[in-house]
Amino acid sequence: MNLEKVVFGFFVLLAATLNFGFFIGDIDNPALHNVYELFAAVVVSLITTVLKFGDRTQLGAVHLATSLVADLQLLAAALVWGYAEYVSSSGVTPGSMASVVSLSGGALLANLVSVVLLVVETVSFQRR
Amino acid sequence: MVNPLLAFWRRLLGDDDRPVRSRARRMPHASATQASETIFLVLRRMRTPLIVLIVIFAVSVLGLKLIPGQDAQGQPARMGFFDAFYIMSYTASTIGFGEIPHPFTYAQRMWVTVAIYLTVIGWAYAIGSLLALLQDRAFRQAVALQQFRRKVSRLREPFLLIAGYGRTGELLGHAFDALGRRIVVIDRSDGRIDDLELDSYRADVPGLVGDVRDPGHLGIAGLGHPSCEAVLALTDDDEANLAVTMTAALLRPDLPVVARTTSPAVARQMRAFGAPSVVNPFDVFGDHLRLALHAPASYQLLVWLQSGPGATLPARGRPPRAGRWVICGSGRFVRELARDLDADGLEVVVAKPAAVSGTLDRDDPASTGDGADPAQVDLRQATGFVAGTDSDTTNLSLVATASHANPDLFVAARQNRPASAPLFATMAIDALLVPPEVVAHEVYAQLSTPLLRRFLREMPARGDEWAAGVVDRLTALCGRDLQAVWKVRLTAREAPAVQAWLTSGRARLGDLMRDPADRDEPLPAVPLLVLRGEDCSLAPDGDFLLAAGDEILLAGRPTARRSLETTLQLETVTEYVHSGRRVPSSWIWRRLSRYEAAPTTNPTSRTPDSR
Numbered sequence: 129m130n131l132e133k134v135v136f137g138f139f140v141l142l143a144a145t146l147n148f149g150f151f152i153g154d155i156d157n158p159a160l161h162n163v164y165e166l167f168a169a170v171v172v173s174l175i176t177t178v179l180k181f182g183d184r185t186q187l188g189a190v191h192l193a194t195s196l197v198a199d200l201q202l203l204a205a206a207l208v209w210g211y212a213e214y215v216s217s218s219g220v221t222p223g224s225m226a227s228v229v230s231l232s233g234g235a236l237l238a239n240l241v242s243v244v245l246l247v248v249e250t251v252s253f254q255r256r
Numbered sequence: 257m258v259n260p261l262l263a264f265w266r267r268l269l270g271d272d273d274r275p276v277r278s279r280a281r282r283m284p285h286a287s288a289t290q291a292s293e294t295i296f297l298v299l300r301r302m303r304t305p306l307i308v309l310i311v312i313f314a315v316s317v318l319g320l321k322l323i324p325g326q327d328a329q330g331q332p333a334r335m336g337f338f339d340a341f342y343i344m345s346y347t348a349s350t351i352g353f354g355e356i357p358h359p360f361t362y363a364q365r366m367w368v369t370v371a372i373y374l375t376v377i378g379w380a381y382a383i384g385s386l387l388a389l390l391q392d393r394a395f396r397q398a399v400a401l402q403q404f405r406r407k408v409s410r411l412r413e414p415f416l417l418i419a420g421y422g423r424t425g426e427l428l429g430h431a432f433d434a435l436g437r438r439i440v441v442i443d444r445s446d447g448r449i450d451d452l453e454l455d456s457y458r459a460d461v462p463g464l465v466g467d468v469r470d471p472g473h474l475g476i477a478g479l480g481h482p483s484c485e486a487v488l489a490l491t492d493d494d495e496a497n498l499a500v501t502m503t504a505a506l507l508r509p510d511l512p513v514v515a516r517t518t519s520p521a522v523a524r525q526m527r528a529f530g531a532p533s534v535v536n537p538f539d540v541f542g543d544h545l546r547l548a549l550h551a552p553a554s555y556q557l558l559v560w561l562q563s564g565p566g567a568t569l570p571a572r573g574r575p576p577r578a579g580r581w582v583i584c585g586s587g588r589f590v591r592e593l594a595r596d597l598d599a600d601g602l603e604v605v606v607a608k609p610a611a612v613s614g615t616l617d618r619d620d621p622a623s624t625g626d627g628a629d630p631a632q633v634d635l636r637q638a639t640g641f642v643a644g645t646d647s648d649t650t651n652l653s654l655v656a657t658a659s660h661a662n663p664d665l666f667v668a669a670r671q672n673r674p675a676s677a678p679l680f681a682t683m684a685i686d687a688l689l690v691p692p693e694v695v696a697h698e699v700y701a702q703l704s705t706p707l708l709r710r711f712l713r714e715m716p717a718r719g720d721e722w723a724a725g726v727v728d729r730l731t732a733l734c735g736r737d738l739q740a741v742w743k744v745r746l747t748a749r750e751a752p753a754v755q756a757w758l759t760s761g762r763a764r765l766g767d768l769m770r771d772p773a774d775r776d777e778p779l780p781a782v783p784l785l786v787l788r789g790e791d792c793s794l795a796p797d798g799d800f801l802l803a804a805g806d807e808i809l810l811a812g813r814p815t816a817r818r819s820l821e822t823t824l825q826l827e828t829v830t831e832y833v834h835s836g837r838r839v840p841s842s843w844i845w846r847r848l849s850r851y852e853a854a855p856t857t858n859p860t861s862r863t864p865d866s867r
Contacts, residue, residue, distance in 0.1 A: 164318075164321075167314075167317075167318065167321075167337055171310060171311075171314040174310050174312070175307055175310055178302075178303055178306045178307050178310065179303065179307070180307075181299070181300060181302065181303050182296045182298035182299040182300030182301075182303065183296075184296055196766060206337075210336075210337070210338040212334070213338070213359060214338055
């Protein structure tokens with residue numbers, strides 16, 4: 129068992145699960161989307177990205193790309209939320225909540241691709 | 257009609273008649289892939305510091321968000337994530353805007369205190385790691401290698417690959433740079449590559465610290481590059497030179513290779529791979545010394561032309577024709593020289609200098625057997641003396657002793673280290689061997705233009721008086737400093753304006769070499785050689801008839817080069833130069849003056865003395 133692989137798999141999966149946990153629920157209902165969960169998703173996603181640095185293989189490059197996409201989407205979601213809460217005069221409306229959640233939904237897709245890649249990598253390693 | 261603009265575009269856009277080189281082959285580039293991925297090295301090493309930084313930030317922000325605060329009215333108020341992140345950002349970067357949006361409670365202050373120390377440690381760790389990485393030797397080498405590779409792969413002009421940048425490489429680099437040729441340098445010592453940046457080259461010279469024995473390094477330095485036109489193996493290590501010759505012959509059999517060695521055995525091994533031209537400085541010096549003895553003017557011309565642009569005319573020696581020669585020293589150089597002079601029918605005595613007292617080299621056929629100080633060998637009856645030991649100090653003292661014993665001696669000496677040059681310059685030495693310079697001159701003659709090489713090869717056969725005549729013509733027209741040596745081709749592409757005149761069969765060389773500003777003045781240049789097919793004419797005079805396709809090697813001033821180019825490109829100038837008629841260059845004026853192209857006009861006007 130390779131400890132590096134454990135940590136890597138852990139963070140990739142955690143990023144996906146946190147993202148999923150935030151995303152699930154009615155898209156425009158703020159009560160169903162926890163701000164701490166979004167925070168955790170952003171932090172874990174950033175850590176996952178850094179963990180993917182420096183891999184020269186083709187698979188590693190795609191891994192890094194998916195992570196960067198997820199970061200971008202999650203940070204955009206956090207920015208939209210921040211704008212709605214502090215800058216916008218109307219506060220967190222169902223409309224702004226919907227855009228936050230849909231952005232995180234995009235990130236979820238990227239995270240799912242990441243998980244698929246992880247599984248593919250593991251399976252092909254087993255067969256070799 | 258030809259107008260100047262058309263001629264210009266033709267020169268600029270005309271297809272090159274240089275043979276198209278084969279496409280770059282696959283080169284061994286194990287180290288090349290490493291070089292391209294320096295960025296991965298940085299990313300990989302920065303993983304831990306970055307993760308530490310992210311975690312510290314996340315923990316601090318989360319703590320600020322969770323710890324309850326209170327607003328100005330004393331009501332409980334929690335910070336939002338944005339406030340917490342904002343506070344942590346300016347706190348961690350030591351900017352410190354204060355406590356917002358409300359003054360902190362004690363619980364918050366305690367947490368911020370912890371967070372300050374944590375983030376400072378995180379930043380210090382991350383920045384420290386990055387700086388350590390930039391200082392890292394391996395990293396810097398990787399960056400330098402990558403830069404070098406990029407520079408070489410972007411070269412679009414033909415370049416020479418110089419393996420080994422010693423004294424020889426430096427001399428050659430400057431000579432070729434003055435000719436406008438590009439070079440790429442690879443050398444084992446980083447000091448030499450650093451010197452490259454301090455040297456005043458006109459063009460940018462990419463330099464790599466690397467082992468020339470490694471085919472991967474040679475590959476990065478452009479061995480597989482389509483624009484590489486020759487490989488020069490010039491290290492002071494025979495084995496490394498052999499390795500370069502082998503690598504080049506196996507990977508790029510189409511490239512000319514010039515290698516330096518002082519050992520005949522290594523030279524034989526080199527010739528087993530392809531057809532490299534091997535330069536042995538001792539051998540060359542022997543040949544030169546023999547030439548200097550038989551034909552001082554030929555030798556003078558040879559040395560002058562070989563020295564490259566800017567060389568001053570060397571003095572013509574007056575060596576003795578016959579008599580006894582004393583050669584002091586031992587080893588390969590002395591053996592080669594003794595054999596050369598012996599073959600010339602001279603009486604040769606090989607003596608050991610007292611400084612290297614020991615047993616005599618029994619292999620030397622002509623040794624005196626007493627291993628004596630040159631003073632003890634009777635120098636008064638000798639006509640020539642050679643100080644040929646490996647030590648400069650010994651050579652200098654030998655020269656001093658010999659000149660003292662017999663002031664009329666012809667003295668030759670070998671200089672081993674460049675640092676001794678000023679000392680040798682003060683002694684009255686008739687022929688000085690500086691191996692790097694000999695090699696540099698020889699390689700220069702071989703690679704600058706093939707015509708110069710041909711001229712130098714055929715020139716000694718023409719005799720001493722002929723050579724003296726050429727030297728006189730050169731000095732009369734161009735002065736005592738050699739300005740430029742170049743060639744022109746009278747092909748339709750390079751000399752469009754003179755084609756009709758050339759086919760008329762009345763194209764005198766003397767008429768071509770007139771000044772376009774005033775045709776009674778000759779151009780300050782001397783045609784050294786005219787090559788027609790395989791036949792060459794050395795230093796033809798003004799009555800020589802040119803034909804289309806001839807190649808001419810010229811020596812003279814750069815102004816002459818420009819003037820001659822105008823003559824070859826513009827029909828109006830050509831017309832004036834060979835017939836004296838001033839032809840209008842515009843279409844209107846031609847109509848008005850009823851000019852008709854008259855390529856067969858007989859040049860009837862005065863002809864200037866082409867000398």
